[in-house]
Amino acid sequence: MGDHVLTLNAGSSSIKFALFVVDGEWPMQIAHGEAEGLGASPRFHAQCVGGERRDEALDAADHVGATEAIVAWINEAFPHAAIAAVGHRIVHGGARFLAPALIDDAVLAYLRTLIPLAPLHQPHNLGGVEAAQAAFPGVPQVACFDTAFHRGHTFVNDAYALPRDYYRRGLRRFGFHGLSYEFIAHRLREIDPTAACGRVVVAHLGNGASLCAMQDGRSVATTMGFSALEGLPMGTRCGAIDPGLLLYLLEHEKMSVAALTRLLYSESGLLGLSELSQDMRALEASDSPQAKEAIAYFAHRVKMEIAALAATMNGLDALVFTGGIGEHSARLRAATLDGLGWLGVSLNAEANARGDARISDFTSHVPVYVSPTDEEAMIARHAMEATGLARVAA
Numbered sequence: 001m002g003d004h005v006l007t008l009n010a011g012s013s014s015i016k017f018a019l020f021v022v023d024g025e026w027p028m029q030i031a032h033g034e035a036e037g038l039g040a041s042p043r044f045h046a047q048c049v050g051g052e053r054r055d056e057a058l059d060a061a062d063h064v065g066a067t068e069a070i071v072a073w074i075n076e077a078f079p080h081a082a083i084a085a086v087g088h089r090i091v092h093g094g095a096r097f098l099a100p101a102l103i104d105d106a107v108l109a110y111l112r113t114l115i116p117l118a119p120l121h122q123p124h125n126l127g128g129v130e131a132a133q134a135a136f137p138g139v140p141q142v143a144c145f146d147t148a149f150h151r152g153h154t155f156v157n158d159a160y161a162l163p164r165d166y167y168r169r170g171l172r173r174f175g176f177h178g179l180s181y182e183f184i185a186h187r188l189r190e191i192d193p194t195a196a197c198g199r200v201v202v203a204h205l206g207n208g209a210s211l212c213a214m215q216d217g218r219s220v221a222t223t224m225g226f227s228a229l230e231g232l233p234m235g236t237r238c239g240a241i242d243p244g245l246l247l248y249l250l251e252h253e254k255m256s257v258a259a260l261t262r263l264l265y266s267e268s269g270l271l272g273l274s275e276l277s278q279d280m281r282a283l284e285a286s287d288s289p290q291a292k293e294a295i296a297y298f299a300h301r302v303k304m305e306i307a308a309l310a311a312t313m314n315g316l317d318a319l320v321f322t323g324g325i326g327e328h329s330a331r332l333r334a335a336t337l338d339g340l341g342w343l344g345v346s347l348n349a350e351a352n353a354r355g356d357a358r359i360s361d362f363t364s365h366v367p368v369y370v371s372p373t374d375e376e377a378m379i380a381r382h383a384m385e386a387t388g389l390a391r392v393a394a
């Protein structure tokens, strides 16, 4: 039996991967990389722990070609690695999956029915599964869901105020970024065990962005809903919007469903507001008033939702920033927390500018942390557990 676990995390234009050796409770990462810019100018990056970074143009037209390139690199860099399981980030598990699952034809068929609910992610996630099945015949493939961590919410946090039958049919809030939140829940137990048992808001601010309210390490509410469009504005997604506006566009401007989908998923958010870029680094480097306004808008919405989630839990014991923006943008963190003193949050400007692990000052009732997330480690751990590798290692 092999003792390596490969993880694949496929996004709309990229596939992140990591290779782990089974080693006790948490797997040990020995390499990671990414095929990015798929569909435009594909590039391939990969690095073994402590080794040289490979960075080159990638001759692959799509996600399948990119997965083949990833497998070829692994075979070249680790000719003796025996892959015992492949773990996949699958963004939508629907109402059926409360936990990671071994993938078979029936599971795959169900997950395909969820493609319309996550069109930017789900087709690529499932494409990654098919490519990995072809590359590693007979090796167990494990689906690890973004939605699973949020199952078990109360009715008021799960339902839309539609006739109840819609809820019964599964038209409800699901929430996403669960693998990231689950990792942060584990991490917080090490950073601040007292807060980890309390009421915590975690801000996963990346290209996709959401917040999670956690009590005793479990999700009790989140800003994303039925699809990964709800809640905060994102790189190219609009976030919460008046459904009346959508009806107006469909009915009076005769916008097609395809054009509306493109508008909401790909042309809005930071990109739409700034008329410049979806990338926070580009916005921060720009003097354009629209770029500044897009940043201010994003911070404003994050701040509003932090307060809303704190209200859901009747208070707040800690706040954690993660994701590319949450981890790296001191400016965004400061703008978000500005004025939240009434909630017991007080920022230490120097610690924030340095990007310290704790950025609140000592008078702050609510500690504020910055932590990298690691969806890949969470996927690998789930893959180990689902295939019995974790018990072998223990």
Ligand SMILES: Nc1ncnc2c1ncn2[C@@H]1O[C@H](COP(=O)(O)OP(=O)(O)O)[C@@H](O)[C@H]1O
Residues within 6 Å of the ligand: 011, 205, 206, 207, 208, 235, 278, 279, 280, 281, 282, 284, 323, 324, 325, 328, 329
């Ligand atoms: N140093 C930085 N300062 C500001 N923003 C950053 C920095 N590094 C990364 N980001 C932003 O993080 C976002 C990507 O986050 P990430 O979590 O990597 O995205 P994804 O959802 O694709 O995994 C981009 O908007 C990027 O500009």
Ligand SMILES: CC(=O)OP(=O)(O)O
Residues within 6 Å of the ligand: 011, 091, 121, 146, 176, 177, 206, 207, 208, 209, 228
């Ligand atoms: C669900 C989601 O938005 O994921 P990502 O942040 O990877 O786009």
Ligand SMILES: [Mg+2]
Residues within 6 Å of the ligand: 206, 207, 208
């Ligand atoms: Mg992400």
